Amino acid sequence: MEETPTKTVENNEKEKVDGEVVCLRRKIGLLPAVSFIIGTVVGSGIFIAPKGVLINSGSVGLSLLVWVLCGVLSLFGALCYAELGTAFTKSGAHYTYLLETLGPLPAFLRLWAEFLFIRPAAASYMSLAFGRYVVEAFFTPCVAPTVLVKLVSILAVTFVVAVNCWSVNMASRTQVTLTFIKMIALVLIIIPGVIALAKGKTENFQNGFEVDLLTLDRLPLAFYNGLYAYGGWFNLNFITEEVINPNRNMPLAIIFSMVTVTVFYVLVNVAYYTVMTPAEVLLSDAVAVTFASRALQGLAPVIPVLVAISCLGSLNGGFFGAPRMLFVGAREGHWPAIFSMIHIRRHTPLPAVLLLYPLVVLMLITGEIYQILNFSSFARWFFIALAAVGLLVHRYRFPLHPRPFKVPLVIPITFTVVCFFIVGLSLYSDPWNTGKSCAITLTGVPVYYVTVYRFRLPHRWRRIFNYCTKQLQILLEVAQQEVQTY
Template identity: 85%
Template sequence: MDGTQVKTEVDSKKEKAVEEVVHLRREIGLLPAVSFIIGTVVGSGIFIAPKGVLMNSGSVGLSLLVWGLCGILSMFGALCYAELGTSFSKSGGHYTYLLETLGPLPAFLRLWVEFLFIRPSVSSYVSLAFGRYVVESFFAPCAAPTVLIKLVSILGVTFVVAINCWSVSTASRTQVTLTFIKMFALVLIIIPGVIALATGKTENFQNGFEVASLTLDRLPLAFYNGLYAYGGWFYLNFVTEEVINPNRTIPLAIICSMVTVTVFYVLVNVAYYTVMTPAELLMSEAVAVTFANRALQGVASLIPVLVALSCLGALNGGFFAVPRMLFVGAREGHWPPIFSMIHVRRQTPLPAVLLLYPLVVLMILTGEIYQLINFASFARWFFIALATLGMLIHRYRFPLHPRPFKVPVIIAVTFTVVCFFIVGLSLYSDPWNTGRSCILTLTGVPVYYLTVYRYRLPNRWREIFNYFSTQLQILLEVAQQEVQTY
């Protein structure tokens, strides 16, 4: 056996050994990455948020302007995160970038609010949208029973959790499939709207910028609803370690997906306003169903099914991405170690996926869609603004740090300033939900100093915690990651 054969055999054994150990593998190429972003962004938002945007903006023209500006702002943010994702190659999204640029306390607080109320709120209102569109089609024109909507919502989120616990590749393929379905749903809405507009049905756009009912304090809530519909552009950054060639794939996937989503969203809203009056849209509990009943009478029954599948895709994307942030936080010692463990056979971060489930179910049972949007949005956008501020600070402090993709500084500054402005103004617009969000965020400060910074938990508490952690590890059949792929 010559030297070449020996080297080939050794390399083969090394590859086999890597495949056999417990770790997250690079399995996400460009198409799954684009599908992942579009599939997570296009969820319940475009079918629910138009009512919230119109309600808080006060006019058709201004609401369309809000949709366009939200798309541009989301694109700016996505480009900033493309730089962050290629500068710091670890998974974890917001948490990793705050840790690398501003330090451990902001990073820990981001984990804290994600687990405590952002992810449960986001998943629960997407789940409630799923349940509403599934159930209301059977009861129209009567109102559907709230209990039944919540039961179906719980079944939907249970299905998504099961998929993400079962297999990374299955969750990825599911996302690609659901993305094509939801884009078909948007096209089905856009085409009749554009046809009606072309035939002269423009009366709903006359006096489109009537601002008599606009109040400055409600405008941030219009942006929150619009930005909620665009939310999800940052989720690919949560799984950087599983992306093939991330320096190329992440920026390209972000640009392609966000341009596509912005164009589709504006066209969908134009279609809504072409077919429905503003008053009809505000009275509708399921905007896409109302639209279908008026413009797509032959296939109206298909729309609720497509919308429900769209919501399922957004849920799947969220449960695929967010557990990776908790996983990385646990790996860094900022979160309980059980969250950094992987199923020994499935190679999925099963504890991080599974332990989010109870809080999501709780919020489904107790929450209401529009309150949940405002409740989660303050903390989410505050920490996104902190992350991009941290990026600018890191640029200044470490100018020689490798940055394969670099966003123009004017884009980064504009995005950061606008986010802080919207977040600050929302303290006045919706003090109740914003105040609750602030208080829950600040409760993480003493938790950080007790459990991470000083680790002053009494020995008895530590023993109890370690015992339950060990029992969970045995029950879930999970182990620590043995190799790291970044």
């Protein structure tokens, strides 16, 4: 992309406020880091995905096994990212690791896919789930108006964007609070399920591993549903530069968070199948609400509210983390320079956060959320697997590179093989959505060579480009980040 414009006198005066350097601050301690991961992972997935896992796995026992394996696979991936995050202490997660290990083109393609459809799809789905649960609480048993659901969803996105533009501390405190509330929701589901199980209600688990309905081509879709519910384990790596003592806190936060989430998810699914039959799970579009109507009759109205809060927490975590990838990409010259700038007083990557907002709102209005989520899974997991390959390549090429946290070699190898197996099998099970995902991602190749690799604006256009960037700096009150060494 175009070179960073020369700073004006006004911009130089804005570089420091109250004698402080304009940069991202290390304000995320261990508790906010744990809350950030759990709060992002635990969203609408655990309340909706069990139906998709059961449909594609074919039995109760196998679906529970899929949930366990998805948790283990996510933990393996999180451990790989913990090593990468302590070896490369820049924010940006997938983008940074691909850039440092495999080069600029894979990194740019990950950035391109993330902001073209992966992140807007995930945020749109989460905000629509929030809107649906909030609105339906007032319209039950009637169908909630779609326009009202979308309006409430847009308001939720607007609120989250405002919080993340305003203050890093406010966003992290909001995440801690919402995480605490959503864990209460999971406990309210687990307790009655465990009580019913202790009383001997086990008929739904008998013959739990009947695999007559299982076909190999549907198994990747079962994993995609489960892995979507675990999605977000990598979000702490988006904000490495803002984590206090990352060499210690990142591995601790990742391990504790993923073990906790896996245990809770398996227990929640056991509770579902203790109270509900597989047929009832398949008939429900909101499994948690159906469960509450059967097992928590007195608290049934509370569950939709708690689910909505859970969705809001995941939405907040996504908007907190993902813009940091764009911020780092712009800082490396793969995106316009304005998106690598920080608000001079609030120390938030304001332009990067604001760019994501219209993309999510546009996707909300179109309403093509579920199809987009299906084909976005291929690109997401392909690049995650590629980052694990990068870890192995970098270990081989630079064995003496400092790695404060190093996982056993079997973990990245297993994670890489399983991810590529799932991604490759999806080419057979869902070729249409997978093909679209590949095609859209590959559109980034000519964009990279035209705008990054060989980009040279004529002098006249360069002046116009720099002028527009400076005006946006003044309007948004942002400045270039002070370069720091970690």
